[in-house]
Amino acid sequence: MLLLNGPNLGRLGVREPDVYGALSYADLVEAGARWGSELGLEVEVRQTDDETELVHWLHEAVDTRTDVVLNPAAFTHYSYALRDAAAQVTKGGLRLVEVHISNPYAREEFRHLSVVGPVATGTVAGFGFDSYRLALIALAG
Ligand code: DQA
Numbered sequence: 001m002l003l004l005n006g007p008n009l010g011r012l013g014v015r016e017p018d019v020y021g022a023l024s025y026a027d028l029v030e031a032g033a034r035w036g037s038e039l040g041l042e043v044e045v046r047q048t049d050d051e052t053e054l055v056h057w058l059h060e061a062v063d064t065r066t067d068v069v070l071n072p073a074a075f076t077h078y079s080y081a082l083r084d085a086a087a088q089v090t091k092g093g094l095r096l097v098e099v100h101i102s103n104p105y106a107r108e109e110f111r112h113l114s115v116v117g118p119v120a121t122g123t124v125a126g127f128g129f130d131s132y133r134l135a136l137i138a139l140a141g
Contacts, residue, residue: 006073058085097135100125
């Protein structure tokens with residue numbers, strides 16, 4: 001499956017460690033592969049700051065019949081293009097789990113809205129890097 005990450009998540013470890021923790025994006029790539037092998041899943045971790053690229057990766061998931069773990073980062077809150085691409089995944093019979101490292105509902109008000117959540121299979125938020133692991137467990141089950 002694809003474990004996709006949106007803007008600024010390549011800066012994990014450097015970016016606001018009080019919010020997102022001390023682990024880096026490289027640590028996430030390594031953890032994704034490890035959790036995947038523990039769960040018997042092939043997990044490919046990607047990150048982009050580019051909305052177009054992220055939309056195209058969701059099209060790829062539809063075309064290759066691949067489930068998705070998606071941390072849309074700030075696109076969560078306003079990208080209708082990403083929402084429409086995510087809807088193609090779930091309406092195509094695939095599963096897409098929206099993931100957040102932090103708990104957006106416990107933060108600034110603009111983070112309380114997810115435009116992706118209503119078209120996701122489910123959402124995991126607030127458990128640090130474990131949010132990704134919990135999403136993979138859900139998809140493996
Ligand atoms: C985030 C939460 C978003 O509000 C924020 O814009 C991010 C990261 C998270 O993983 O907690 O970039 O998606």
